[in-house]
Amino acid sequence: MGVELLGHELMHVAQYMQGMNLLKYIWASRYGYRKNHYEIEAYQQGSMIKTALIKASHHQLANRLESRLVDKNIANSLFMG
Numbered sequence: 501m502g503v504e505l506l507g508h509e510l511m512h513v514a515q516y517m518q519g520m521n522l523l524k525y526i527w528a529s530r531y532g533y534r535k536n537h538y539e540i541e542a543y544q545q546g547s548m549i550k551t552a553l554i555k556a557s558h559h560q561l562a563n564r565l566e567s568r569l570v571d572k573n574i575a576n577s578l579f580m581g
């Protein structure tokens with residue numbers, strides 16, 4: 501998912517602005533890429549953004565369905581009442 505990758509990369513930008521440099525990054529990778537705390541933080545950020553967007557789209561869908569139901573109720577009361 502593109503937005504997850506974007507969130508991940510933006511976290512690296514933030515890390516860089518907070519003083520991360522190539523040497524620190526390489527040192528943090530000494531036990532492997534997946535154990536690098538900069539990567540762990542970036543993966544967390546990416547999945548958090550993805551989860552937030554999925555929740556937001558579900559919310560939007562639920563609202564849309566709900567407004568359809570309201571329309572249906574109004575239509576029913578106009579034709580039945």
Ligand SMILES: [Zn+2]
Pocket residue numbers: 508512538539542
């Ligand atoms: Zn990364």
